[in-house]
Amino acid sequence: MGRIISTLALSAVCILSFGLDARAGVTAADIAKYDLASGESVYNKSCAACHTSGILKAPKTGVKADWTARLGQGMNTLVKKSIDGYTAEGNMPAKGGDAELTDKQVGDAVAYMVKQVL
Ligand code: HEC
Numbered sequence: 001m002g003r004i005i006s007t008l009a010l011s012a013v014c015i016l017s018f019g020l021d022a023r024a025g026v027t028a029a030d031i032a033k034y035d036l037a038s039g040e041s042v043y044n045k046s047c048a049a050c051h052t053s054g055i056l057k058a059p060k061t062g063v064k065a066d067w068t069a070r071l072g073q074g075m076n077t078l079v080k081k082s083i084d085g086y087t088a089e090g091n092m093p094a095k096g097g098d099a100e101l102t103d104k105q106v107g108d109a110v111a112y113m114v115k116q117v118l
Contacts (some may be wrong), residue, residue: 025071026078028118031111035104039112042105046098051113057090060117071114078114079107 009052043051043061059066070078083106085094095101
């Protein structure tokens with residue numbers, strides 16, 4: 001009986017820790033791979049117009065409640081969706097509508113935005 005209970009307890013701990021991992025999503029270590037200074041200037045040029053005010057249902061920069069669930073997707077998915085563009089509740093244009101940006105610049109800008117809510 002004791003063994004069954006401890007097995008169950010162990011399973012619960014595993015499930016719980018997997019759950020926490022999923023929620024952690026993006027970590028400071030993920031952000032450290034990007035150039036935040038480049039990200040800030042790209043953000044100001046090509047992303048701020050929507051993400052400062054939250055126009056078209058864009059998640060607002062620096063507002064944690066807008067980002068918590070999104071961060072669960074992980075950094076790679078956030079960057080890929082920003083490069084390709086996507087539509088869920090609103091409409092995020094590919095590269096924020098600035099086709100001249102490289103994929104790396106978009107990644108830097110995402111890292112800059114995510115850093116404001118980590
Ligand atoms: C024309 C307005 C607009 C511009 C400019 C814009 N975005 Fe967005 N962005 C949105 C909207 C709207 C959403 C939310 C879309 C939705 O969830 O349906 C969004 C969502 C996002 C998300 C969240 C993705 C997710 O999976 O939840 C990221 C990251 C993002 N944008 C990054 C950027 C970056 C980086 C730039 C600049 C290169 C940028 N955006 C420029 C409107 C914009």
